[in-house]
Amino acid sequence: MxxxxxxxxxxxxxxxxxxxxxxxxxxxxxxxxxxxxxxxxxxxxxxxxxxxxxxxxxxxxxxxxxxxxxxxxxxxxxxxxxxxxxxxxxxxxxxxxxxxxxxxxxGRSPAESLKRKALAVGLPNAGLFGAALTAGRMVSGILPAALRKKIPPAQAASPWPAARHARRWVVLDGCVQPSLAPNINAAAARVLDRIGISLMKADRAGCCGAVAFHLNYQDEGRDAMRRNVDAWVPMLDTGIEAIAMTASGCGSTVKEYAHHLANDSTYAARAERVSNATKDLCELLGAESARLTPLLEAATTGRPRRKLAYHSPCSLQHGQQVRGHAEALLSAAGFDLTYVPDGHLCCGSAGTYSLLQPELSQQLLANKVKALESGTPTGIATANIGCLTHIQSGTTTPIRHWVEWVDEVLGGH
Ligand code: SF4
Ligand code: SF4
CATH class of the missing domain: 1.10.1060.10 (Alpha-helical ferredoxin)
Structure with missing residues (x-):
């Protein structure tokens, strides 16, 4: 044009x-x-x-x-x-x-500006978000039903194996995931430990920057990206092989740090290094199938296969153009994936969209739940914490990160 x-x-x-x-x-x-x-x-x-x-x-x-x-x-x-x-x-x-x-x-009205600012500041701060979530659980009985459904029950942190292998990856803890679903990264650590890889945390890393950036606080979003670059590059220098993402929304953003910081002469080269080292966990584990598949075969031999519906997050299938890896891992773990109509369509979570555009978000959620449940699965798997909590608010069918299903097959903790 x-x-x-x-x-x-x-x-x-x-x-x-x-x-x-x-x-x-x-x-x-x-x-x-x-x-x-x-x-x-x-x-x-x-x-x-x-x-x-x-x-x-x-x-x-x-x-x-x-x-x-x-x-x-x-x-x-x-x-x-x-x-x-x-x-x-x-x-x-x-x-x-x-x-x-x-x-x-x-511009925005004062009320709208305040709401967006509160989200841009509150969500990326893991401590603030965790405290707000705890408070929300305490008063959930008096909250409107729509909000109450968005607050999942508290989940105890599960065991994380000690770092004992020469091969090491680092995982992004992120902002909301540690409070909402601490088992996801622990499950990833346990699966990796079984195949000879230790999963490390980077204490100085935090929110990937996507929340603030997409609310048009782009400078604040880039500041979060720089902080993560500062946290991860020294770890890459010590031989960490990869930066693993267990939330595809974050992964989509971190893979684009090189783009977002391209005009920052101090950070551009290191941001590119971080982006190049970043992969979704399903990509990384897909490349380790020679080690993982025999364990899954041993764990599933003689067990009946279970029906699971898989929701591929937009940030994975469209943002990262990654398809097929999580599905293959679930299949190897003894799950038959049901057909999900319109699998390319968003569930309506989309970062802060479910809070800022609730009517459209709820319509998309209803359509997504109907599609996911059309094959009568016993559970649902996905790859992003936002989709996970949003979809769970619309169904009683249990939904978990795909690595949690794989971890369970391997014995969990
Ligand atoms: S598909 Fe859409 S974005 Fe792409 S060229 Fe056609 S109109 Fe433009
Ligand atoms: S909502 Fe429509 S225009 Fe916006 S990113 Fe999705 S497909 Fe593109």
Missing amino acids: ETHLADFIKDTPEGKEADEILRRCVHCGFCTATCPTYQLLGDELDGPRGRIYLIKQVLEGTPATAKTQLHLDRCLTCRSCETTCPSGVEYGKLVDIGRKVVETQV
Whole structure:
């Protein structure tokens, strides 16, 4: 598409990047068919092609309006459109740029600003979030049902094997996962310990930066990224083989640190090193199948296979373009995966989306639960804490991270 970006942005790094992305779009509209919000709302401006037009107009000098902001706010940033696009349009990067410009021009009401600021500050702080979660559990009886369903029961931390192997990976603890589901990383550590790899924590690492960044606190998001780079690079220097992600939403962001910090001359090279060393746990374990598969075969011989539905998070299948690894590991662990219709569609969690766009989020959740339960599974597996808690709020079928199912097969703790 032809572009004529306005003077205020055309010579900036963001302007040049947006221009390159926009020029790749050929208006074909293939992406529209696989966009969850277009499917719900039926409005071209609530689909990727329409949003691309809106961003183009703003970057070419048409002032943004509250309506422009609404259509961009309704986008889940699920990046299903990127998977569908035959021209390689990097919509996710474009919408980051567009949202920032629109926010600058349109602003937010004081109440909306306060809500977004509270989320940008509170969620990435593991201590604050843990305290808020504990308080929420104590008063859950008086909370509205919609909020109560989002608070999972407390989960005791399970054993984490001592570091005893020469081979070591480091895992991101993250911000909300340690409070919501501490068993996930412990389960990963136990599975890895069985195949001769020790999983380490990096005490100085924290939130990946995605929460603040996607709420348009981009500077704060980049600060979190720099802190993690500072925490991980010295560990890579000591021989840590990989940075493992057990939350695909975080993994999607960490793999893009090189992009987010490309214009920071102090951090660019180290951020690239971190991105290159980062993999989702399913990718890393998939490459260790020669060691893991015999253990799974021994553990499952003579046992009946169980039916499980797998929800592939958007951040894994679209954001990272990673497919098939978790499914193969679950299959090797004795699970038959049921067919899940519309598996490419978002569950409605999408970072803070379920809190900021609750109506659309709940519609997507209802559709997702129906699809996941259509094959009558005994449980559900996924790969991202946000999807896990969101989907669990809409069903009584137990949902766990896939590595927790694998760990259980191997004997758990
Ligand atoms: S990121 Fe998802 S919701 Fe947003 S335009 Fe693309 S497909 Fe639609
Ligand atoms: S599929 Fe790609 S090229 Fe076609 S309209 Fe969508 S973003 Fe543009």
